[in-house]
Amino acid sequence: MTKGEIVLGCLAPHPPHLVYAENPDENEPISEGGWEALRWGYARLARKLKTIDYDALVILTPHWQTYIGTHFLGVDAFKSLSVDPIFPNLFRYHYDLKVDVELSEKMCEIAGESGIITKMMRNPDFRVDYGTITSCHLLNPEWDKPVVTVSSNRNRHYYSVEVMNEQAQALGRACRKAIEESGKRVVLIASHSLSHRHFTTEAPLPEDMSREHIYNHSQYVWDMKVIDLMRNGKMQEFIDLMPEFTEQTMAETEGGGLTWMMAAMGMPEYPAEIYGYQSVIGTGNVVACWDPNDVTREMVL
């Protein structure tokens, strides 16, 4: 069997505002637009994804939070309604997705063998988290590829961000091994923002861009610092900085997504492709990807 591989890694934030702003048929609320810098960046990355041959999307999302190990979706298909608990006024999305259960089981198995606590999620009534729905919609609105969602193990709340960083790297290495053994071509997705201090009130018109800005300058400076590391292919340095960055900016990286993905991709030393940066309700969001293929890799921004 051909050795499987990771063909792309995407940092894909999931503010429901982006789906809301786009007005897709699947989402109930209607908007006047907004957050174009991110949405246009997402659209460009989605076009790139269309040019890549891959079998499945594997996504780690901070909105499936588990405390008892890492869980993997284990049901063939899910069709339901995803309503964001924080912004239900913006996101009520009717989803219909397929799961690559074989790949999911493989990752669960290999991770378990490496000492990670794991569990397959077999309940057909389970509602897929909105992070998965948002990131996958924006990257692949046709939903024509199967998905595997990996839960975000939050037992770091019992310990520290450093523990998260180590656990997520172990999980990343295990997932890479599983993907290689599966023989499949896989796109990884770390579904989260960067800095995550956000406003606690909402503008009367959510998409009023005159009200949108980064929460504070410190967040912005941190975001720019780590994006600069991405642009310069210094991901090991970023992952080493991850605990400090996460604590200083209350970053959503606390869920382990980027650490997991970078570990799975062997800590890239090549530049990330940056597609756009913008705040969403004060949080810092960047759309980026790591393309291991130096022929197709490009300097976007």
Added chain:
Amino acid sequence: MSDDPVLFGLYVPPHPHPLLAPDQNKGWGELRAAYDECRRRIEESEADIIIVYSTTWPSIVGHQFQVQPEPEWVHVDDDFHFLGSMPYKFKMDVEFGNAYRDAAESRGLHARTVAYHGFPIDTGSVVALSLLNPDNRIPACIVSSNMYSNRSETIVLGKAARDALKAQGKKAVIVAVSSLSNRMFTKHVDPVDDRIHSAKDEDWNQKILEFFEDGRLEDLSQLSRDIHGQIRVQKVVAYKPAWWMAATMGQHNNYDGEVMAYAALHGSGGAVIQLTPSEGSFGDKEFDEDDVETYRGDRNVLDANAGDMQAPGGVDGPLDEAERPADDEWRNPVEVIDDLYDEYGSSVISHATGALGAAAGAAIAGPVGGVAASIVAKKTVGKMMSKDGAIIAEDAPSAVGAYPHARRMGNMLFISGVGPRSPVDNTIPGGPIEDEDGNPLDYDIEAQTEACIENIRIILQACEADLSNIVDVTTFLVDMKRDFSGYNKVYAKHFEEIQATRTTLAIQALPTPIAVEMKVIAKAP
């Protein structure tokens, strides 16, 4: 019959085990039996409504109230999905939910209702309502637990529930859904091996249960921060359910407490507890944290420049829609300032008040207007009026509202109320009287009084006058008993020879955490 709007309160665990797997563990079964007994007691009560506050419904944009009339779904827990699904169909008291939201807003909270098909009702609420009210005999209200809220916000949320109950003349059973210690095992364990995660957690759980059994809910509320630090996972700001429960039940220690069951739930502490208001008294409250009636914290961070609005005249909460200018009226403050200066700069001497109050106020209402007004004022610095009109003092603390530092009328100078705020950096000499959460701080009244008088001197100087011109002083103190002596001592140092008339008043609060404000009338030079 008691006129207390709360018949009794319940404290129950959020985990799905008592609902889905009571037979798999003896303790889970005991919790289930206690839940069932609570259900019977609710059925026998005269309750009009069940109000649920669940720690597993975190909100971020203020607090949320479920007002979907009959929410229906099949819920699955993120961690314990293997125990099974939880189909539900609940009945909400929409009228009460709306009233509760309104009451919360009236007390300064940011609040909104949610009424969307498919809204993800949390595991704790689903478990509690499924077991306590399976036939929907009594309508319910579910309120979220704001992730960032702290004591004052949660206390006020509880008081708002009482407001709404009293306004509607309803009797309630209230339910706080929360673990005691909430550290779970991080690996899968056989149900029969379940136990409290650690001896420390067990010790603290027993302390909490003892407080509950003694009916000392208010004391428990005031221990919340200690509890959070000792046995709660640090993923949220604070351990809030005791705050909400105590505030909703009236903030006292007079309850009959009954711990009906206590058991481990995958390592965390689960208990079913009933508190019923009683005539007896445990005694004085052991602790005495300050109470709070209205939330005045920072919840308007999205409003332009609001993050800087910590000075007198700044706002303490979001603008009401009625107060908020239409979107096309919002302008960049700098542009407005420049426009105002261009228009009024040269003639501001005689028109300053009108310019600030009318032009700035109308162009950029609220706090931004206030800032614009003060900056306009700074641009017209030192412009002394040769005749009646407003006076702005460059070196005095900025007036953040649309008012001048002083106004001349004939041969008299009327000075606006002045606090101790530093004109350099807005700090409060002698320290603020409370922190951001409303917790009292030690402060130096003498330093505050000195700073206050110095600010008056600066303003008078801009009027080409000095302290000796003062003929009348009105002083406002927020704590007469504590501060009069220190204030009086400093006052005497400056005014003993001036012999102005004086009135000193005790008032409830000043706009910012200061202890003293002074207003004077002086003779113009």
